[in-house]
Amino acid sequence: MGFVRIIKNLLSLNIPTEHSLKEGMVPLEDAKCPYCNSNFEKPLSRKKTCPVCQHDIFVRTLPFKNDKERIRVAVTEQQAENIDIAWAKVNGTYDDMQKGIQKYESKKKSLNKLWGIEPSGSDIEWHLLLDELIEHAKNNQWGLYRNTILRMAEHLYKLKEFDQSLRKYLNVLYLDVNGPSNATWFNGKPNLNERAFNPLEPIAFIAPGIIKRIVLLKDKRVCIDNEELKILFLEESSQVYAALKTPITPEKALQTLVEKDVF
Numbered sequence: 001m002g003f004v005r006i007i008k009n010l011l012s013l014n015i016p017t018e019h020s021l022k023e024g025m026v027p028l029e030d031a032k033c034p035y036c037n038s039n040f041e042k043p044l045s046r047k048k049t050c051p052v053c054q055h056d057i058f059v060r061t062l063p064f065k066n067d068k069e070r071i072r073v074a075v076t077e078q079q080a081e082n083i084d085i086a087w088a089k090v091n092g093t094y095d096d097m098q099k100g101i102q103k104y105e106s107k108k109k110s111l112n113k114l115w116g117i118e119p120s121g122s123d124i125e126w127h128l129l130l131d132e133l134i135e136h137a138k139n140n141q142w143g144l145y146r147n148t149i150l151r152m153a154e155h156l157y158k159l160k161e162f163d164q165s166l167r168k169y170l171n172v173l174y175l176d177v178n179g180p181s182n183a184t185w186f187n188g189k190p191n192l193n194e195r196a197f198n199p200l201e202p203i204a205f206i207a208p209g210i211i212k213r214i215v216l217l218k219d220k221r222v223c224i225d226n227e228e229l230k231i232l233f234l235e236e237s238s239q240v241y242a243a244l245k246t247p248i249t250p251e252k253a254l255q256t257l258v259e260k261d262v263f
């Protein structure tokens with residue numbers, strides 16, 4: 001997504017009216033390219049590159065509150081961004097969206113200054129995740145911290161950094177065994193003395209999706225056996241254990257996971 005363009009849109013745009021949004025947009029059932037008007041055999045079901053003009057065509061639903069019928073449209077990238085902004089305003093997520101974009105732009109600037117070259121979108125996202133991680137740790141928010149580690153694992157997976165991704169997933173698994181939670185806030189400040197890890201007996205909740213991804217990485221991407229996976233788990237959790245003083249030792253966590261047939 002073009003973030004600079006979104007910012008320009010945010011600054012210039014009020015909530016688009018039904019008329020202004022619809023103008024120049026192609027209803028999905030027309031099965032036409034919004035750029036070059038070429039006809040397709042059937043309506044698009046999702047994003048597609050036009051075989052004639054090679055532009056990316058986006059599929060969206062128009063955000064009108066009085067929607068007796070939901071209007072689906074095939075639109076240009078710019079139109080899709082306008083619709084996303086309009087949706088954010090309707091859903092009340094517009095402020096968050098705006099803050100997210102501001103953070104992204106300021107991170108881009110600071111990395112650019114630091115490195116002397118323009119950072120990639122992926123680099124910017126990674127550094128925003130790192131910032132988030134520090135913020136959650138500082139605020140004693142270990143549930144949120146665990147969620148950020150999970151997003152890092154997903155980020156690395158998308159980059160095909162499978163070894164690093166697997167390590168982050170194991171990190172999530174170890175945190176889950178320890179039952180991470182978020183300290184309560186009072187007067188706008190987190191309670192830093194609150195114990196924010198609370199392992200449940202005999203095992204804290206382990207998300208099946210995490211296990212599935214670890215097995216996929218182990219068998220198909222990194223290609224290691226169970227014993228190597230256990231060593232990796234101990235390596236990763238030892239670092240977390242040392243840094244965060246988590247209540248369950250890596251060995252005990254591994255034992256629990258083996259007993260529960262996770263490994």
Ligand SMILES: [Zn+2]
Pocket residue numbers: 033034035036037038050051052053054055
């Ligand atoms: Zn086209």
